[in-house]
Amino acid sequence: MTWLALHLPGLPLQVCTRADGSAEIPIAVFSQAGASPPSGGRAGGSRVVAANPRALAAGIHPGLGLASALALAPDLVTRPREVRGEAALLTELACWAAQFTPQIALDPPDCVLLDVGASLKLFGGIGELMQRIAHAVAALGLELALAAAPTPLAARWLAVCGGGRIVERLDELPARLAPLPVGVLECAADARGTVKAESIALLEAIGLSTIGQCLHLPRDGLAKREAQAVTCALDRALGRLPDPRPPFVPPQLFRSRIELPLPSADADPLSFAARRLLAALAGHLAAHQSGIEHFRLQLEHDEQPATTLTVHLGVISRDEARCGLLAREHIATLRLAAPVTAVALEAAQILPLPGESRTLFGTLEGARPGREQAEARTLLVERLRARLGDGAVGGIVPHADHRPERAWQPVAPRESRSTVAPPDHCLPPRPLWLLPEPQPLARSDTLQLVAGPERIEAGWWDGFDVARDYHLALGPQHQLLWVFRELRDGESWFVHGIFG
Amino acid sequence: MASVLPFADLPPRTDVWRGDSLAAPSLPGIASGFAQLDAELPGGGWPVGALIELYAEAEGIGELSLLAPALAQLAAQDMWIACIAPSWLPYAPALAAQGIDLARLLIVRPRSHAETLWAARQAIASQACSAVLCWLARADMQSLRRLQLAAEASPALAVLFRPAHEARQASPAVLKLRLQARLDGLALHILKRRGAPLAAPILLPQLQCMARALPHLTEPIPMAGHHDLAGTASARPAATGLHPC
Numbered sequence: 017m018t019w020l021a022l023h024l025p026g027l028p029l030q031v032c033t034r035a036d037g038s039a040e041i042p043i044a045v046f047s048q049a050g051a052s053p054p055s056g057g058r059a060g061g062s063r064v065v066a067a068n069p070r071a072l073a074a075g076i077h078p079g080l081g082l083a084s085a086l087a088l089a090p091d092l093v094t095r096p097r098e099v100r101g102e103a104a105l106l107t108e109l110a111c112w113a114a115q116f117t118p119q120i121a122l123d124p125p126d127c128v129l130l131d132v133g134a135s136l137k138l139f140g141g142i143g144e145l146m147q148r149i150a151h152a153v154a155a156l157g158l159e160l161a162l163a164a165a166p167t168p169l170a171a172r173w174l175a176v177c178g179g180g181r182i183v184e185r186l187d188e189l190p191a192r193l194a195p196l197p198v199g200v201l202e203c204a205a206d207a208r209g210t211v212k213a214e215s216i217a218l219l220e221a222i223g224l225s226t227i228g229q230c231l232h233l234p235r236d237g238l239a240k241r242e243a244q245a246v247t248c249a250l251d252r253a254l255g256r257l258p259d260p261r262p263p264f265v266p267p268q269l270f271r272s273r274i275e276l277p278l279p280s281a282d283a284d285p286l287s288f289a290a291r292r293l294l295a296a297l298a299g300h301l302a303a304h305q306s307g308i309e310h311f312r313l314q315l316e317h318d319e320q321p322a323t324t325l326t327v328h329l330g331v332i333s334r335d336e337a338r339c340g341l342l343a344r345e346h347i348a349t350l351r352l353a354a355p356v357t358a359v360a361l362e363a364a365q366i367l368p369l370p371g372e373s374r375t376l377f378g379t380l381e382g383a384r385p386g387r388e389q390a391e392a393r394t395l396l397v398e399r400l401r402a403r404l405g406d407g408a409v410g411g412i413v414p415h416a417d418h419r420p421e422r423a424w425q426p427v428a429p430r431e432s433r434s435t436v437a438p439p440d441h442c443l444p445p446r447p448l449w450l451l452p453e454p455q456p457l458a459r460s461d462t463l464q465l466v467a468g469p470e471r472i473e474a475g476w477w478d479g480f481d482v483a484r485d486y487h488l489a490l491g492p493q494h495q496l497l498w499v500f501r502e503l504r505d506g507e508s509w510f511v512h513g514i515f516g
Numbered sequence: 517m518a519s520v521l522p523f524a525d526l527p528p529r530t531d532v533w534r535g536d537s538l539a540a541p542s543l544p545g546i547a548s549g550f551a552q553l554d555a556e557l558p559g560g561g562w563p564v565g566a567l568i569e570l571y572a573e574a575e576g577i578g579e580l581s582l583l584a585p586a587l588a589q590l591a592a593q594d595m596w597i598a599c600i601a602p603s604w605l606p607y608a609p610a611l612a613a614q615g616i617d618l619a620r621l622l623i624v625r626p627r628s629h630a631e632t633l634w635a636a637r638q639a640i641a642s643q644a645c646s647a648v649l650c651w652l653a654r655a656d657m658q659s660l661r662r663l664q665l666a667a668e669a670s671p672a673l674a675v676l677f678r679p680a681h682e683a684r685q686a687s688p689a690v691l692k693l694r695l696q697a698r699l700d701g702l703a704l705h706i707l708k709r710r711g712a713p714l715a716a717p718i719l720l721p722q723l724q725c726m727a728r729a730l731p732h733l734t735e736p737i738p739m740a741g742h743h744d745l746a747g748t749a750s751a752r753p754a755a756t757g758l759h760p761c
Binding site: 450 | 573574575576577578579580581584594595596602603604605606607608609610611612613614618619621622623624625626627631634635638639642643644645697698699
């Protein structure tokens with residue numbers, strides 16, 4: 017068994033900073049007054065829980081009072097800690113990680129454990145897999161510490177103490193865990209109880225600083241001092257006691273939300289945040305072997321109802337790039353009433369979309385040149401629709417009717433070839449251009465009639481009754497026009513088309 | 517010292533052409549369907565991977581009929597023929613009669629000039645269009661340059677229809693044609709091409725206005741006998757007052 021721990025260092029901070037790629041502004045997250053103070057802090061008042069490197073450089077450190085922090089850095093952006101947002105982010109990470117293995121366990125508050133034992137062959141070994149995850153997670157805007165070990169607890173401990181470590185065999189564990197500080201025992205919570213802070217304080221008080229030193233302690237001595245949890249945790253980490261983890265079941269509906277570090281009405285930061293969410297969605301969809309046809313983006317404002325965008329993809333897809341492109345087009349056309357404070361993504365209708373097999377040389381099996389072109393065709397239509405509106409893009413078909421206005425119909429752009437029979441060639445000529453409305457001719461207009469008349473009289477049955485004599489006429493600049501005389505009054509002439 | 521090679525003996529390159537002959541582009545052109553025109557176009561037809569500009573002296577004198585044979589041929593491909601911001605409604609029965617597969621036709625109606633340019637660039641760059649026809653009321657060098665750059669990397673036939681009074685403006689297009697309707701046919705003035713300038717216009721009697729309407733007639737209908745519209749005799753030509761939609 018190989019467990020991979022994905023640890024999110026500074027989770028309270030990552031919840032706020034992931035929507036912004038830069039670390040330009042100092043940001044600090046503070047706990048609400050009355051909430052439990054961070055270790056070492058005094059009770060009461062708002063305290064800094066986490067700060068980004070810019071803020072750390074300004075001298076702000078976790079545990080500092082909010083007022084002191086603002087005194088140190090007046091331009092500090094402060095955000096309240098969002099415990100619910102942290103839990104949601106952990107779930108999102110777990111959903112995304114489901115593309116690497118189906119065996120996932122959440123280890124709150126800031127760790128996801130993957131049992132990757134069965135996936136190693138597919139991904140080319142644990143080292144390869146870790147590199148791949150570290151590379152892919154950048155698209156989510158998260159920072160991860162990764163570590164692998166044969167037991168979940170050992171993997172967690174290694175990840176907390178700085179990522180990148182791999183322990184492959186169980187018998188290496190005591191030696192590899194020995195240098196870790198006793199503080200890691202804090203994250204050994206399970207259903208059977210936690211290692212209390214007093215127990216860790218006790219160990220530190222008797223001069224123990226590493227796990228290795230703890231391993232030499234007599235069990236009964238620890239038991240007498242009510243610190244059995246320590247022995248128990250060490251046994252679980254070393255694989256001497258079973259450590260079952262409840263499997264994580266991904267939700268069917270995908271919903272995720274990002275808070276922007278600063279409210280913004282610009283298209284760029286909004287598209288950036290949306291891309292972060294779409295990357296997570298793509299991982300979720302890949303894990304489910306499914307795709308979506310549309311998704312909804314909600315742009316939340318302060319004191320105003322959220323703006324909702326529905327983005328249609330045209331096909332069932334889980335292509336992150338395609339979703340990101342279309343989302344950007346939609347966002348670019350928006351006129352926002354107020355700056356956006358948060359972006360939420362929801363994909364309600366998840367449809368099955370099996371993966372495509374690849375040939376020996378990596379190309380998609382059954383890839384025909386036409387297939388890529390069909391993709392490009394739908395993408396073009398969806399892009400144009402996204403920017404110009406649904407009604408601005410369309411096709412036309414001939415329709416069996418003698419009235420020129422009814423002899424064609426607008427249709428949605430079609431993918432399949434035309435099945436409509438070509439029109440009857442025995443009809444007199446028809447112009448390439450039709451005016452949207454027949455234009456009345458003034459008495460002073462001089463045209464030369466060159467052919468005709470062709471009488472079109474139809475439509476008494478559906479309320480659009482026409483009775484016209486159509487002629488070909490030569491205009492002043494040698495345009496050939498399609499004109500008609502209204503038979504109802506016998507007087508008025510109209511231009512209806514141009515032989516372009 | 518090496519002897520100086522005469523210029524004519526230099527190995528031929530597709531990106532270098534002599535001013536007194538037509539360029540030989542790397543991609544053959546799309547046959548226009550008019551032999552007189554093909555003979556004067558580098559590549560033997562409408563160039564691809566380049567911008568084409570058509571300046572019609574009046575809208576509706578045959579600029580669409582000029583392209584129709586090429587479009588009918590391109591419609592056989594599995595790609596869009598995009599019409600961006602057309603002046604009027606392309607009339608489905610007549611297009612079908614020209615042999616253009618309407619299932620391939622994509623009509624885009626942007627709401628503003630900026631959107632027209634954006635849509636044209638997307639369509640040209642998408643690799644999903646076999647032809648992009650765009651009607652531009654005005655254009656500046658910068659946006660034309662963007663379109664030309666997009667066209668260079670594209671398999672599409674990219675045609676801009678522009679008003680005739682802009683024909684003298686500088687433009688990065690590689691082919692510029694001015695269209696003039698005459699009684700004996702459609703005259704094409706080649707304003708710019710990759711090759712020697714052409715002094716005399718090319719006359720396409722096939723696109724004489726009556727022949728366009730009645731292609732099955734071999735003899736043009738004689739233009740005689742004025743029929744007056746509303747019974748008032750008036751010899752002076754007057755604008756017909758057509759307004760693009």
